[in-house]
Amino acid sequence: MWSKERHQRILSMLEANGQVSANDVAELLGVSRETVRRDLVDLERDGRVDRVHGGAVLPQPRGEEPFQKRMGEQIRAKRDIARKAASLLRPGQSILVDAGTTTSIFAQELAKLSGIMVITNSIDIATTIQGAGADIELLLLGGRVVSDVPATLGELTLAEIRRFNVDMAFIAPVALHPEKGAFSFDLQEAEIASAMVEQAGETVILVDHTKLGETSRVLSCEASKIDTLVTDKNAPPDALQPFRETDMRIIA
Numbered sequence: 001m002w003s004k005e006r007h008q009r010i011l012s013m014l015e016a017n018g019q020v021s022a023n024d025v026a027e028l029l030g031v032s033r034e035t036v037r038r039d040l041v042d043l044e045r046d047g048r049v050d051r052v053h054g055g056a057v058l059p060q061p062r063g064e065e066p067f068q069k070r071m072g073e074q075i076r077a078k079r080d081i082a083r084k085a086a087s088l089l090r091p092g093q094s095i096l097v098d099a100g101t102t103t104s105i106f107a108q109e110l111a112k113l114s115g116i117m118v119i120t121n122s123i124d125i126a127t128t129i130q131g132a133g134a135d136i137e138l139l140l141l142g143g144r145v146v147s148d149v150p151a152t153l154g155e156l157t158l159a160e161i162r163r164f165n166v167d168m169a170f171i172a173p174v175a176l177h178p179e180k181g182a183f184s185f186d187l188q189e190a191e192i193a194s195a196m197v198e199q200a201g202e203t204v205i206l207v208d209h210t211k212l213g214e215t216s217r218v219l220s221c222e223a224s225k226i227d228t229l230v231t232d233k234n235a236p237p238d239a240l241q242p243f244r245e246t247d248m249r250i251i252a
Contacts, residue, residue: 010025
């Protein structure tokens with residue numbers, strides 16, 4: 001039995017029971033306890049299990065890292081994504097952009113453009129574009145500022161989004177699954193992304209390679225509603241393959 005198949009069997013047992021013992025797994029799969037130990041080490045390294053004495057359990061949900069800390073993660077990948085995403089735009093187009101660390105870097109590339117309309121709930125994005133003196137029609141959506149993310153959220157923001165019909169929505173989720181879609185960690189952020197998608201003619205998802213094939217707490221956009229996936233050049237071919245089998249346009 002190949003390791004990939006063993007890993008899937010172990011995960012299935014965990015999903016059914018919440019925990020497994022190394023002895024039970026070894027007996028069920030007909031392999032040595034040392035083989036099971038190596039499998040559990042591999043699964044823990046990938047963040048799919050937590051090892052405990054004698055076996056493993058499903059990992060406990062972890063809170064999202066603070067916004068400013070996330071800004072410094074995968075910075076080269078995010079810059080690569082930002083340049084590619086900006087190249088999709090033409091003068092005269094209007095776009096909605098949600099708040100996130102990747103879209104904050106995307107704003108630096110937007111500020112180099114002219115003749116477009118940018119509508120966003122991100123204070124960070126609005127400040128970047130305004131500070132650059134760009135020839136861009138810029139609208140900052142109103143609403144409440146209620147988290148460490150510098151952005152407006154809530155019913156007022158949602159109501160304002162629904163007033164617009166734009167060419168494209170640029171969304172930066174925390175996870176993207178080829179079948180399930182794009183995910184947010186926070187419910188209010190997911191609602192903003194969902195509303196933006198509904199008001200756009202085309203949906204563009206911006207995610208670095210670490211988020212591909214993953215899920216999180218709240219679905220923000222179904223996979224069928226995603227037109228274009230923009231990721232970085234370090235995205236592994238095997239991670240991209242499931243997305244290539246969908247109707248999404250892939251820019252990597």
